Amino acid sequence: MSLPSPKMLAQLMVKSASWLGKSDQQTIKRICQDSIIAQVYSLVETFTRMIRQQGVNLLDDWLRSCRHCPSKLLQQFGRKIEYDYQAVRAAITSEWSNAQTEGQVTRLKLLKRQMYGRAKLDLLRQRILYRYDNTQIA
Structure with a gap:
């Protein structure tokens, strides 16, 4: 069984687990056998939950975990969020969005x-x- 493209894997990783089909869940389980990817998946899952549920109380712990993550891209993403910490915190807690x-x-x-x-x-x-x-x- 071959893996989907990196773009498709990224989409799978940000989807809620309840929205994943059986084959997608198996794919996630398969790639999470690698410890680094499992840690990245955990951080991505926490981040998406934090955004969807406006869980700003998770932000500081999440940023701390990003600092110690072996993925350089996630470390960089965490640093960028720390740079705009107040804006990100306000965006998570605000009920308003400019997505449309x-x-x-x-x-x-x-x-x-x-x-x-x-x-x-x-x-x-x-x-x-x-x-x-x-x-x-x-």
Whole structure:
């Protein structure tokens, strides 16, 4: 049985265990046989739980664990969070999110990149607004 791509493995690692299918759970179990990956998976799982459940009380312990993790990338990620500690803490505890806005901006940039030099503003506008009713456009 071959392993999925690194991108697919990363997606599996951030999914909640209750959302994983049987084959995905077996894949996670298989890669966690390595002690370093098991430690990284544990830290990723704790981080996603902290974000989803607004568990800011776990942040300090999580950062301490990142410092001692053998993965250099996770150590670096932890240092970046420590650098913006107050902002991250506020983001975890806040009930507000700009995820919708960021998603729309990303979508707009993707459409602009796809159409660069190929169309004028009227076609770009039509592609951006294609999923909305005409009543919502005006």
